[in-house]
Amino acid sequence: MIKLPILHPMKGDIQPIIDFDEENFTIREVGAGERSISFSLLKTKRNAHVFDALTHKQKIEVDGNKYVIDTITKTGDTVIRKSITAQHEIVDRMRSQQFKQQLTQTLSIHRCAEICFAGTGMTYEIRGSFETKEFENYGHDDQWTLFKHFLNRFDAEYDVKGIHVVIAPVGSLGINQIQTQFRHDHNTVTIEEHIDASELCTYGEIFANWDDEKEEYEIHETHISPNAENYLNEDGSIKYFNGAFYDERFKHSAEAKQKLISVMKDVPDYSITITLAELRKNGALLHPFNLFDYVWIIYEPFNMLIQARITAQTRYPFAVGRSPEIEIGNFRRDISKQMAQANKTSKKIESVAGQTTRALSTATRAESNARQAIEIVNGADGQLQLHIQNTQLHVQPGEREYWNNKADKGESGQDAAWALNEARKYTDAEILKAKGYTDEQIREVMSIVDALIQKVDDIDNRLRKLEGNQGTV
Secondary structure (H helix, E strand, C coil), X not given: CCCCCEEECCCCCCEECCCECHHHCEEEEECCCCEEEEEEEECCCCCHHHHHHCCCCXXXXXXXXXXXXXXXXXXXXXXXXXXXXXXXXXXXXXXXXXXXXXEEEEEXXXXXXXXXXXXXXXXXXXXXXXXXXXXXXXXXXXHHHHHHHHHHHCCEEEEEECCEEEEEECCCCCCCEEEEXXXXXXXXXXXXXXXXXXXXXXXXXXXXXXXXXXXXXXXXEEEXXXXXXXXXXCCCCECCCEEEEECCCCCCHHHHHHHHHHHCCCCCEXXXXXXXXXXXXXXXXXXXXXXXXXXXXEEXXXXXXXXXXXXXXXXXXXXXXXXXXXXXXXXXXXXXXXXXXXXXXXXXXXXXXXXXXXXXXXXHHHXXXXXXXXXXXXXXXXXXXXXXXXXXXXXXXXXXXXXXXXXXXXXXXXHHHHHHHHHHHCCCHHHHHXXXXXXXXXXXXXXXXXXXXXXXXXXXXHXXXXXXXXXXX
């Protein structure tokens, strides 16, 4: 159980908040931005002083973070109640500062962060690498609004603890792949799966760099998603879902094309909300997890066995026995069995292409995978363990962007083919036989590797064909 919330008044001494509704005290944390608390309390003789001091813009400290009161609802008859919502102080600190200049130029993420954190009293660090971006009329706004703008522009996310902020590429914070499982009839109460294909886009166009004299856009780029072939018309032809985007910030075709690829939603939006069973025993989490961690979701009624990222969580830290809720996202999940079958192997190749840089690392992982493949032959437990440990079955942070970049250069299939052929060398039949594996086990391993190599060739051919058809449908 965490310590009682503490009021940090603008004047006077700090003091604990008591006699609040413990059952409904909520901490809400969303990876995309929101960090807030909400609670209510009745006015009693014991808390009368702190009750009156809970006014707007006062700070409340909970679990190492301070929150600034924004909204208060006061009701009462014989007893007075206050309902309070407060946002993390990062919002208040940044929103109270204005950047009074306006910039139209190429900016680095470091320059943008310098602008947004100036005068806030907060510290920050930037992890990972970011390319510079072109900005038009950046400024003349509060620094919180500008902060959210540059996060979106650089495809970045943030985490905050106290007054220190960490900024990193989307998907790279909290990359812990823990073995915690949320499983049906084990530690979940309910699970809600939401699929939204209303904004699906498999063929996109982007228009940029408007010419006033010609009255037309000088840049026009198109992109066909590799997932387009998953959707068919009645006659068996590919059904394209079209999307057009306009962005005046881009002056070069390559940058506009990359932006188009990044904004196209070529798979349906997919999210899961899970209400967990009580996971605490003697104050400790039995199945620990944090925001941004990757966890396992096993839900047999939905035929679901996936590794996914926690993108939001709602906690009730003072409610004994009340279950938290988590939201899962930032991963690719195909909807129909047909799509799953079509993309299952290509996902493995994407992982190999994105993670393999040297033959040695490929060989080491290949040998490990060979041993795991043999466990499949030995029993069901081996199969589950293979799935849990095999990160190639899941799209990891940054891999989609890497794959798309490679597709533009026509290099993905070549790199992946090289990697898998190197892996093939380290799963040679003679090597496996020397390690004591049976002929049946060796054939099982060989069939897995050979199938992957064949799929690489197929994907390489598709990419080359795609390059030849760029700009046409």
